[in-house]
Amino acid sequence: MKKSIAVGVVVGLAAAVIVVNVTRKKTSVEPIAWYGMMPHPYKTEVRSGVERFEQETGVRVLKVVGQQWTQDNENVNVEALSTKGHKAFSIYPGDPAGANALFAQLRGRGQIVVSYGAEPDLPTPVAFTVATDIKAAAMTAAERLIEMMGGRGRILNVLELVTDINTKKRDDGIREVVARYPGVSIIQTISDMTQVSEATVKIQSALAARMDEIDGIITTGYNPTIAAASVLTEWHRDPKRKQIRFIGIDTGETVLQAIRDGSIDATIAQNPPGHGYISCLLLQRLLDGWTPARDYQFIDAGIVVVTRDNVDSYAAEVRKITDGIAADLNAKYLRPPQ
């Protein structure tokens, strides 16, 4: 008896599933899907660019945010999205090497991908990356720091993740610039800080150990920049302490406030909204039949150096960069449909 009830339930459920699926109206999916790795200030800003794209073009974009900043998690989520019929994807490569396998898989299914935020390892199956030229940004930051230091002095070089290939590029950029100035040297490099708390401990230790020797600090990652802004705000509260020049990267509120009150000098603002906006604009053009002008192109989304002078207006400068790239997109990076 129990067995017959169980069989009946299973058959009934199976029939219901079939009926629902056969009678269900086909709903159209968004042509473009944007994938953010996990809730994070950077992704929130990228998403704002995607939303601007939607408002201006009327093209719908599915915006999905994952749970972890890992390639594995990204693969699982994007593969699920891929089966839903989206034609184009804007994706951050979680792991520069590993992401290429996912991109190739999507391409194999006839889906178009633009990479945003970071460059995957080359060669890559994607035709475009929209991101900050990180080495150039680090070099700009180093130049500005040395300028603020009066062309001489010793720098504490704070890197973020040693396992990130981009960290090496940033380090190389900084060292290249420092090598141009005979009166400037890197007194110490600290790194491997995945959290603000870890970065705070390391920066404070370095400052405590070499307080008389450090003239300037450069940070090239989000966590160390937030940490350094907090540490230096506290440090400069005591007027007897020496002035330490600082430039970071990224624009958390702690950093902007420290610039406003003069506790730190500057930071590099990247263009996350541009990463979202331009990547979606490219995807739309490609869906409309435009083709890439070359096999692979890196589009530098640009940076703005934020100081006390433009701390409350830099966003407009960033937006101007995006608009400039968008205006040149067809002529510079694409070929018209045949």
Next chain:
Amino acid sequence: MPTSATKRPGIGGRTLGLIISTTLLFAVLSLLSQSFLSSYTMFVISRQMAFYVLIALSQAFCLVVGQMSLAVGAIGSLTTIVLGLGLETWNLPAGAAVVLALGVGVLAGLLNGLLITRLKIDSFIVTLSMMFIYMGLRSGISGGSPYKVPESFRAVGQGSLLGIPYVFLLVAVLLGLVGFMFRSTVFGRRLLATGGNAAAARLSGIETGRMVVWAHVLSGAFAALAAVLWASKLGSAAPETGDDWLIVSFAVAIIGGTGLNGGVISGLGIFMGSAIFMLIKHGLVEVKANPYYANSFLGLLILLAIVIDRVRQIYSDKQKGT
């Protein structure tokens, strides 16, 4: 009412070994660096030690009753979000936001404890699940963005009295109270008895389930306090707070002599554990250790400190035997 398996805390041989290791590290760093004994260095080291103590206590209270909590960091993170919401979104007075945040930490601990005892599920599984739930809540609520805290809120985390950080003073008092509780109160001894030998404790009339719940409540409270003070120190309520606490909580508690099998804890030991952990981290920066191998050096030095302590213990046991 300590059972045979429990140990009354105090400056035992093990803690003495930790004091010797800490003194040795302190002396070496003083010799290596001219700036080590500066007021600024002492300030930053002592303040960071205070945070490590709170995080370790959050784990130690679970360990002492034979449990563990994988959710200490996630509770800290959730607490930070509630604090940020209170201060920035709801514009609550700082005191009210802090009470609310601490309340959330206590509630999270209570929930862990009740799930473990009422459903009789292993603490590893419960706290692993709750860790994901709390982390999901913090990401979902905050969207990953930090909350602003008012300037006045930074006074405790960034201020000092005669050069000693307020956070350190606060933690020193708390540590004294924790030591007193385990040494001289019935409640403290019941916690120790529950972790030392749960069956014997039950036979002695101790409601071990209730003790486990209390341990998780206190664990949640310490995690929440650490999070609130960290936001005060950082000047921002950052959602990623607590993401790196799990390893620290176990490392400092265990270096400090907290028994992994329950029933053993020393407030002074945890203090020394945090000192060793911090001095090693600071020392690696002092000696300009290659940053690419920094974690390996840290692991090796912690292992060395524990091995030295273990050798001392074996030697001491042999001496007693003879």
